[in-house]
Amino acid sequence: MSLNVIISGGGTGGHIFPAIAIALELNKIPNSKVLFIGAKNRMEMSHVPSAGFKIKGLWISGFNRRNYLKNILLPLKIVHSLLKCFLVINKNKPNVVVGTGGFASGPLVFSAALMGIPSIIQEQNAFPGLTNRFLSKFANVVCLGNKKAINYFPKKKVIITGNPLRYSSNNKSKTDAFKSVGLSPNKLTILVIGGSLGSARINQLIKYYLKDFMMLNVQLFWQCGKIYEQKYKTQKNKNVHITPFIDNMSSAYQISDVVISRAGALAISELSFYRKPTLFIPSPNVSENHQEKNAESLVNDNAALMVREDESDEKFWPFIKKLIEDDLLRKKLSNNISKNSYPRATTEIVNLLKKYSYNEY
Missing domain, CATH: 3.40.50.2000 (Glycogen Phosphorylase B;)
Structure with a gap:
């Protein structure tokens, strides 16, 4: 059985690079497939292809706390993004999905939950954002980068893994x-x-x-x-x-x-x-x-x-x-x-993805 994963994470490097680190580790597994979902016009739309992966863009944005008028189209964006995620999931048939934060993670993880697809979210911060706190109700596992975030999530779902790191080859003295x-x-x-x-x-x-x-x-x-x-x-x-x-x-x-x-x-x-x-x-x-x-x-x-x-x-x-x-x-x-430091963070998260892909939970 091949490992087929859809990953969403973006907006800033703090969400994108952990997602790419996970994808690069997945790439080491024979016959694995990785697809990204991001927010259009955000930095993931360039960084993900540069790392060698395909990405689909959603018409989505975050909630603007400074100018509420800019949120007028947000409900429409959410519905549109959910529909697109349904279509992408139905076409690609992933074994499991991963959300590492950012605007596009919400529609992907929520859609997967409604379609009965296992999902894992990865929270990087000591104080988690509203999106991941909401998504934790639907995700199978919450991987924490910081143990101090544990009280914000259902404890039975939490695993402290640390944050996946963007290790780059360094052959220089x-x-x-x-x-x-x-x-x-x-x-x-x-x-x-x-x-x-x-x-x-x-x-x-x-x-x-x-x-x-x-x-x-x-x-x-x-x-x-x-x-x-x-x-x-x-x-x-x-x-x-x-x-x-x-x-x-x-x-x-x-x-x-x-x-x-x-x-x-x-x-x-x-x-x-x-x-x-x-x-x-x-x-x-x-x-x-x-x-x-x-x-x-x-x-x-x-x-x-x-x-x-x-x-x-x-x-x-x-x-x-x-x-x-x-x-x-x-x-x-x-x-x-x-x-x-959690040097095995990426490996532990990929092992969890294998577990949920092969129904070993």
Whole structure:
């Protein structure tokens, strides 16, 4: 019996890359089939084909909490997306479906439940969104990336797996990794990652304190985001490498000593796996402020530092300066954040998919 899976996850890299990680692992199984469902005009429509998978787009969007008038068409979009999911499921006849979050996950998982198809949802955050909380009523299994989300779901359905990671092949030595971005292996290196789309506020802070960083004799590997590239590319010099997007995160983590990052669940999982001392600046522009809650869970475990955007004018530089200068602090944070690592997350989720595909539950 072949393994036939439909996966939905998108909107941001935090939903897309775990979905792709699962799909890549499924691809290792002979005769397996994987199809994606995403939201039209969202980043999954380009990233998924780039990873080698087919994707169908839905006319769907999230609930707009800032401008309620923009939700007028939402009921129609939901009905239209449900109908399309029914058709796609009926045509492709999957053994099981997977939702990793994002606008398109809801219609897919709900449709599968109505059609008697087993489903698994994967929640990345410490504080889950409304969609996954709703879908947990219909899904067979809820795979958690963060154990602190357990109280938001039916406990009998929960399995703590960790988040699937986008492992990229990294055959470079550390010296070659430094050379590939034009940085020195002899300086403390700060990796700046503002999420898959980049962060306006983090970019502003880095530019403002650039001279201060240079005074500390450090170098920056700065992912600014595609929409900010033109604005900041002139800041590039021998101690500052600027790029809109990082394709090989393994290499980036390999050469970094300190990280400045948003607090998306995927970033946290990667930073935990690579044991990186991190200053988190959570995005305030996310549903239910889940990034701040993600970061707070680490801060409470002495596993990271956090500065909120609204206090970054006063706190960013003192916090990052201490992290740069305090070797013992870096070692402590590195050790503690590693306790949140789940290196077998992808394998465990794929094993669950096999189980439900072959009716072994």
